[in-house]
Amino acid sequence: MENKNYTELSSLGEFGLIDHLTRHIELKNKSTLKGVGDDAAVLDYGEKKILMSTDMLIQGIHFDLTYTPLKHLGYKAVASNVSDICAMNGIPRQITVSLAVSNHFSVESIEELYAGIYLACDHYGVDLVGGDTTSSKTGMCISITILGEAYAEDIVYRNTAKENQLLCVSGDLGAAYMGLQLLEREKAVFAGQPENSQPDFTGYEYILERQLKPEARIDIIKLLKEKNIRPTAMIDISDGLASEIMHICKDSQVGCTIYEEKIPIDYQTYKMAEELNLNATVCALSGGEDYELLFTAPLDLYDKLTALESVSVIGHTCKASAGYTLITRDGNSFELKAQGWVNFNKPETKD
Amino acid sequence: MENKNYTELSSLGEFGLIDHLTRHIELKNKSTLKGVGDDAAVLDYGEKKILMSTDMLIQGIHFDLTYTPLKHLGYKAVASNVSDICAMNGIPRQITVSLAVSNHFSVESIEELYAGIYLACDHYGVDLVGGDTTSSKTGMCISITILGEAYAEDIVYRNTAKENQLLCVSGDLGAAYMGLQLLEREKAVFAGQPENSQPDFTGYEYILERQLKPEARIDIIKLLKEKNIRPTAMIDISDGLASEIMHICKDSQVGCTIYEEKIPIDYQTYKMAEELNLNATVCALSGGEDYELLFTAPLDLYDKLTALESVSVIGHTCKASAGYTLITRDGNSFELKAQGWVNFNKPETKD
Structure with a gap:
């Protein structure tokens, strides 16, 4: 050629x-x-x-x-x-x-x-x-x-969160990971195919972009400054939400409770997770490369924060002795681990 | 095991x-x-x-x-x-x-x-x-x-040398390169030898150290400051003297003349070069990793600079149109090139 x-x-x-x-x-x-x-x-x-x-x-x-x-x-x-x-x-x-x-x-x-x-x-x-x-x-x-x-x-550090503060994230989570899964699947499917055949990514443009061309949330930094909101602790979500939450909590010596229903997940992420028989929440908790921001803020900023379209309040910090808890949509409590939560099956404590 | x-x-x-x-x-x-x-x-x-x-x-x-x-x-x-x-x-x-x-x-x-x-x-x-x-x-x-x-x-840049200034180097040159040649030779010799046999580096400790554990010349920076000597242009010699001289000269739009006999070369470097049938001056000009400093200074600092044990004046800058010249021990002129000088054999212009 x-x-x-x-x-x-x-x-x-x-x-x-x-x-x-x-x-x-x-x-x-x-x-x-x-x-x-x-x-x-x-x-x-x-x-x-x-x-x-x-x-x-x-x-x-x-x-x-x-x-x-x-x-x-x-x-x-x-x-x-x-x-x-x-x-x-x-x-x-x-x-x-x-x-x-x-x-x-x-x-x-x-x-x-x-x-x-x-x-x-x-x-x-x-x-x-x-x-x-x-x-x-x-x-x-x-x-x-x-x-x-x-x-x-x-300057906002990781180790300066206090008990009883809001846990917030920017954007949505898990999309970059699902984009990667899609690319890996298409790579496997197309191995050995004729050179000109092209995988069809229609309907998955967003998760692909999140994987291939993620953005740093400098806009969030500017927005928070504009709104006079100063995070008390902050980290970027490069290794998955659960791992980053635990970084902040461990370094700040606090515990936390987060709510599954509050974790922002895009429609395409849900759809792809379903196709691949994965749990979208686990992908958001453990999938990396979202490059969103995770931060804590005083409770009295709740109204200000929930008014921002690009920020979700997903839970709150608490005493360190209370540990790290995820409350699922059906009201069950799980211990949060760096990789998703401790048990992907139904918990023993209910039913 | x-x-x-x-x-x-x-x-x-x-x-x-x-x-x-x-x-x-x-x-x-x-x-x-x-x-x-x-x-x-x-x-x-x-x-x-x-x-x-x-x-x-x-x-x-x-x-x-x-x-x-x-x-x-x-x-x-x-x-x-x-x-x-x-x-x-x-x-x-x-x-x-x-x-x-x-x-x-x-x-x-x-x-x-x-x-x-x-x-x-x-x-x-x-x-x-x-x-x-x-x-x-x-x-x-x-x-x-x-x-x-x-x-x-x-702060001293590369592009601020002037015509008719001194060209100086710290320490000695070519030793790191000769240390590398020695190591390469021993590696070849010992390939396939029993595990406990050890190459003998006696008498070559200095060039080995120059290759394996070179020092940055922060002492020279301090010495020059102490002596109130401010270089007019400076670069470190990581890719060989010739290449670095040409960096300074090109960026400063000057030419230069350097003298082979002034280039500082250690005894062990000479000895190893001889053993390997290499020209020690070419090794100093083209061998990398010496991490010595090359700098220019006003002519009137000549006495001050030559009084320093760890600095050698190796030549001077001149008009750009005069090019880059190496004067050999026997008085011949060569055009300096980034890799040693242009011709390793005797020049046509003499004898």
């Missing part, structure tokens, strides 16, 4: 590739004094505090290039880092991107990846200020470090 | 591993308000500027675990990042470490790696403030991002 758009990575060399990938960067933040092009980036912060976080994505572990377009992958890699800054109630500012790729990738494919990275940078107002590009023996590895800023008094 | 010190990585889980690896951290810098344990680290800078840099190391590309002890690898990974901050004339402060490893590694081996990382952190006064640990399908990948600080007026 003819392929005009194929340039060997090796034809550029390492410095050539970095130049090639970064020559069009336009710095957006006053605080970026010096971006790519020297040994280190130079950043100017005044009174503000710096937030720094990092994530590594490995081919075959975090993404499958069979069904993940590289542009989406680049976007998601940035979004997941931005999400960490949001989870501190900060504003994302700069990232560095380190990339290892084997020579099997073409320059164009790496450009696609960076197109997604830059798209996300534009969307979130972030500057790419440095990085490293290297070869790998096998597969692709992406490591992103992000800096954000916030006034000290605005 | 019995192995009591073997714990499956999988027995800890991802969070367990991170906790396990970071529980003994003691924060050293006042500017580190919050280290490991939340979505992001919180750093407090006042008037100072932040320097941020990142490096990725891939098994089989940057290191060979056959002969690289993991503790040394961890140390080197940090040192190479610290070197980037030194090259900006800054003080290193915080790092994040992202690590991908396959399940073939034991917890103890990863502890060894982190022992090296923490040793380097102690040595350079750096705080580890975050990171990510993940599994990989094959091999190990380490990505480190570093932040440093400096007053704006102290």
Whole structure:
């Protein structure tokens, strides 16, 4: 097959590739004094505090290039880092991107990846200020470090929830996981099919987008600030709701009760879960990569919070000794575990 | 074979591993308000500027675990990042470490790696403030991002050298490369040998150490400051002297002349080069990983600089139109290229 758009990575060399990938960067933040092009980036912060976080994505572990377009992958890699800054109630500012790729990738494919990275940078107002590009023996590895800023008094930690506060989440949960299940199913179905056949994702566009191009909820951070709502503790939901709730509760030494009926789940997530014979609530509790925000807030903000379309109050904190409880739709209590809840069957305590 | 010190990585889980690896951290810098344990680290800078840099190391590309002890690898990974901050004339402060490893590694081996990382952190006064640990399908990948600080007026860039300034290097060059050649030779020799036989490195300890446990020249940064010497441009020598000289010269739009006899090369480097039938000067020009500093300085600092034991003046800058020239010991002129010089044989222009 003819392929005009194929340039060997090796034809550029390492410095050539970095130049090639970064020559069009336009710095957006006053605080970026010096971006790519020297040994280190130079950043100017005044009174503000710096937030720094990092994530590594490995081919075959975090993404499958069979069904993940590289542009989406680049976007998601940035979004997941931005999400960490949001989870501190900060504003994302700069990232560095380190990339290892084997020579099997073409320059164009790496450009696609960076197109997604830059798209996300534009969307979130972030500057790419440095990085490293290297070869790998096998597969692709992406490591992103992000800096954000916030006034000290605005920063929200995980360990500052108090007893008897509201537990809230943004958006809806479980969709990214169901999108992944759908992609995996179609991959299995289409293995060995003729090259031009295309899986049909009609009616599942939302869960696919949640998996392939998730957004960090910087809009929620801005909305809460606008409404004068300051979370008392916060975390982003990258590993599933249950695991993140337990992070906040353990670090804050409180317990919690959450209500199954309050957990926000999209229609497509329900529909896909039903098709695959999965429990949608378990998917919301244990499925990762939603990148929504989980936060606590004082009880007296209940009316303000329930008035927000993109926020759900799903329960409340309580004494640590009361443990972590999930109340199901039919009124049963389960102990919440990091992976869904303790028992997928009907509990012994009722009927 | 019995192995009591073997714990499956999988027995800890991802969070367990991170906790396990970071529980003994003691924060050293006042500017580190919050280290490991939340979505992001919180750093407090006042008037100072932040320097941020990142490096990725891939098994089989940057290191060979056959002969690289993991503790040394961890140390080197940090040192190479610290070197980037030194090259900006800054003080290193915080790092994040992202690590991908396959399940073939034991917890103890990863502890060894982190022992090296923490040793380097102690040595350079750096705080580890975050990171990510993940599994990989094959091999190990380490990505480190570093932040440093400096007053704006102290920061030294690559592109600020002027014509007719001194070109200086710290320490000696080519030793790390010769150490690598020695290790590669011994690896080849010992392939298939009984397990208890040990290669003999007597007389080559220095070049081995330069390869396995290089140091960032933070001492040089401090020394120059103490002596009131401010470099006009600076870079660290990670890819070989020739390549780094050309970085400074191209970015600063100047040319240069350097003198072979002035290039500092250790006795062990010469000896090993001779054994392997290599030209030691070419090794110094093209061999990487020395992590020495290359800098330019005004001519009137010549006496001050030559008085420093750990600094060598190797040449000077000139007009860009004069190009990049190496004057050999026998007085011949070669055009300097990023890989050694243009012609390893005798030049046509003489004899």
